[in-house]
Amino acid sequence: MPxxxxxxxxxxxxxRxxxxxxxxxxxxxxxxxxxxxxxxRIRTFFDFATLPVxxxxxxxxxxxxEIVHDSFSPGGYYFMETSGSTGEPFRFPRSTSHYLQRRFRHAKAFDFGMLRFLFWRGFSRHEIFDMKLAEIRINPRRGAPYCLYLPTADMRNDPAGVLRALREFEPDVLNSRPTVLVELARLAERLPREERPRLRFVLSHGEELMPSQREYIRDVFGCDMHEFYGLTEVGAIGGDCEVHHGLHLFxxxxxxxxxxxEGRxxxxxxxGRVVVTHFYNHALPFIRYDTGDSGVILDEPCPCGLRARRLIVRGRLGGFFTIGGKRFNYSEFQMILSGFSTIVLRYQFAKVSKEAVELRIIPAPAYSAEEAxxxxxxxxxxLGIEPVVKVVDNIPYTDGGKTRFIVDETAR
Ligand SMILES: [Zn+2]
Structure with missing residues (x-):
C-alpha cells in the first residue's frame, strides 16, 4: 500500500x-x-498524538x-490473560466476533499475521490453505486437520517424541518461541539430516530472535526462518521478510x-518506546498502548519491495539488577551482548551473590574461549563489572517456553 x-x-x-x-x-x-x-477534535495524526499513552x-x-465496551453482551467477548515479562498478570477482554476470523473462517488455525506473511512470500491462497502447520505452545489448541499443536511441556518430558511427531506430521511451517526452537534444533542436530523434520519455514514469536539463533535453526533444518513480533493483547504487529532487517509492520x-x-x-x-494502536479488538480497543519494548521505525524502502514500514525492536526495557551497590538495567546487558550474538545461542544472567553475576551461555558453533x-x-x-562466563548445557525455560534472561539467585 503506498x-x-x-x-x-x-x-x-x-x-473510528x-x-x-x-x-x-x-x-x-x-x-x-x-x-x-x-x-x-481528533482529526489528524498530530491530534491523535495528544492522547495519553x-x-x-x-x-x-x-x-x-470499566474496560469492556458497554454495549457488548457477555457472549460477545471473553477474557484473555497475559503475564508478560514483568510477571504481573493482566486480564483483558477480546471480542469473539473478530472481523478477521469471520473473513478467514476456513483458515482459523493461521493467524492473520502468518497468512499475510505467506502471501508476502508469494504463495497463493490455494497453496496456503493446503499447508500444514505445527506449533509448540503452552496451551495446545484443539488440532484442526492441517494443524499439529504440541505442548511446551512435551519438550521437557519427551523431546524425542516431539521430534518424532513433527517428522510424522511433516508440517510446512513450524511456529514457536526462539528458546523452544533452539532447544529443538539442538536435539535435531544429533540426528542425521534425513531423520530431521522437513520444514519449509520456521517462524518465531514471543521473544527476540538473535541472529545466531536464526543461523543455527536455519542450518539444522535447512530452511528459512522468520520472526514475528506482537503482543498477546493485540496479536502480531509485524514480521520480517527474506532480507531479515527489521519487521514489516502490519x-x-x-x-x-x-x-x-512524554509520549510524543x-x-x-x-x-524510543514502541506504542501500538490496534484496530480490531472492539471489546477493548488498545489505543496508544505501550508495548514495554523500545525500538526504531525504518521508513526507507526495503530491498524486498514491500512498502510496509519496518520496525526494529530492542527488547524489553524492564528488569533491574543491583550489583556491588550499582544499579543496572537489563537492557544495558543486552546491548553489550548483541555485539556477541554470533557466539551465543541462549544466555542467562544470574546474580549469584551481592557482588557477583554469572553469565551462562549455551554456545553457538562460532564460540571460542577468546571470544568469551x-x-x-x-x-x-x-559497565565496570565482570561477569563470570560459564558455558552450560542447559538453561531452564518457563512453561510458556521463554528464557528468563535475568534471575536473582540471592533472593532465595
Ligand atoms: Zn523487506
Missing part, C-alpha cells in the same frame, strides 16, 4: 476507534475527559466493567508509533 493510502486508511481507523472508545469504554472516557480531550498498569487499575491492522518519554512521536530513525574473554572485557569496559 504511503499516502496507508496514512489515509490508518487515520480513518483511528478516528477513538469515537468508539470514548462513547463506550468508561476507562478511556474518564482518562480523556480528565485531560480535556474531545474525540471530535496507555499501558498494562492503566487497565489493571480499572474494574473489569499497517492495515495496527498503527505503530515510536515515542519519547519520534521521527523515523529515532529510537572479549565478552568479559566488554562488560568491564562498559
Amino acid at each position: 504511503g499516502f493510502l496507508r496514512r489515509r486508511w490508518q487515520l480513518a481507523q483511528i478516528k 476507534l477513538v469515537a468508539l472508545a470514548y462513547g463506550h469504554v468508561p476507562a478511556y472516557r474518564t482518562l480523556w475527559r480528565a485531560t480535556g480531550i474531545e474525540p471530535e 496507555t499501558d498494562k498498569q492503566f487497565f489493571r487499575k480499572h474494574r473489569e466493567e 499497517e492495515e491492522t495496527c498503527f505503530v508509533e515510536v515515542v519519547d518519554a 512521536p519520534l521521527p523515523a530513525g529515532e529510537f 574473554l572479549r565478552l568479559r572485557q566488554a562488560f568491564r569496559d562498559t
